Amino acid sequence: MSEMVTDTSKATLLSTLPTRNIPASFLKQITNDFSPERELGKGAFGIVYKGILEDGEVIAVKKLVESSLVSHEKTFSNEVGNLMAVQHENIVKLVGFCHETHKKVVQHNGRYIIVEIAEVLLCYEYLPKGSLDKYIFAQSNRIDWDLRFKVIRGICNGLYFLHNKIHGPVVHMDLKPENILLDDNMVPKIADFGLSRLFGQEQTRMNTQNVVGSLGYMAPEYLYRGEISTQSDIYSLGLLIIEISTGEKNAPNFDDKCGRTFIEKVQQKWTDKYITSKYEPFGADCVQQIKMCVKIGLQCVEQERKNRPSIADIVDRLNRC
Known part of the structure; x- marks a missing residue:
């Protein structure tokens, strides 16, 4: 020591x-x-x-x-x-x-x-800017799209490191806006590892009977079967990306611990047509980035975990945009 x-x-x-x-x-x-x-x-x-x-x-x-x-x-x-x-x-x-x-x-x-x-x-x-939720919902200090996109990429890069770059994958288990902190330059940092799990090199999934997490951000297989994997984080990440991209807040309750009501609302409202009409004045690049991020977010929250993209795939798509 x-x-x-x-x-x-x-x-x-x-x-x-x-x-x-x-x-x-x-x-x-x-x-x-x-x-x-x-x-x-x-x-x-x-x-x-x-x-x-x-x-x-x-x-x-x-x-x-x-x-x-x-x-x-x-x-x-x-x-x-x-x-x-x-x-x-x-x-x-x-x-x-x-x-x-x-x-x-x-x-x-x-x-x-x-x-x-x-x-x-x-x-x-110490991260003086505090948590991300202060900057993506309130109209008074809401950050612009370019910064939102950089925040999304930064969070994904951090999660890629957790899932791939150390001795065994670390599954965070509690990704949400309150657990993303920002430094002086608005660089996002994943925080609060109180629920995290470290897997061995050959391990890809584990089970638990002690299901604990944040309402509205828990993956269905974790909530109902106690299954933990890197895809548990991908589900939470999807909700986080959707919130950052749309500026709309997931308002969960005890009857909707997986955020399905919020997800369905976004699926209905945030169509390609809606995004184009809303963001066309900000340029084609902005429109394409928002479309891609909403699409990635919705793919991440597929109920079947095998249908969700890996963090490597997400990072690759963001880097090519």
Whole structure:
């Protein structure tokens, strides 16, 4: 294990050393004891805080919380284990982590007992623009098509790396606009690997009885049969591409966990004729790119996973456009 950061004089080492274990006391200090004023956002598995180092550098610190469905131990193992192997422009960088336990006396059923409390935290590069959902739906700060297309290509390049370029495919399992973060130059980075799974070299599919994910983005075979494969990500990616391309939001509910209502709405509305009439003033290239992206998105959300394109095919088509 790498050398531990023991005081604020070593704070600047965070940006130059490889991933390492950082004391909880240090992370409490740089987040002002996890002050609500430092909160950057909340997710299913934790709260993210802004950590300000001695030299002014900023990192994002995620404090994991227990979930009734997934323990923070499993979330920690997934994120650290899978992200330590990943270095890519379009994947958020893990810069440190903390896993400490301490004993505490608490009252339980009228008696005092000693329990073990875990401090489980993850530290990432700070991405000041926040998550993608802030830029593709709201009219006030909606990004233009050229930037949307670059974001789509960046996300696909990051997913291609996860599925093909490390020891075994990493399946993210929770692709959605809230889990795509943007840097100062609006470069997209895939984030939040709390549900991710790492496959062995010869493994292409696995099954689970613990189906956990985001409403509206789960592939049917995962939701109903617990099947996990790279095609699970392709389904979620399709919904993400459709949302970015159309600017329309998938509004799922407990009766539509796969987003089929949204998909059918897009199929009916976003025809080639509609796209041409809507975007013709912006030029032929724009029209063709939007048509292609909507088509790719709809192919990705085929109910039968074998009918979905691979990420390699998607990247190739985007690069040729």
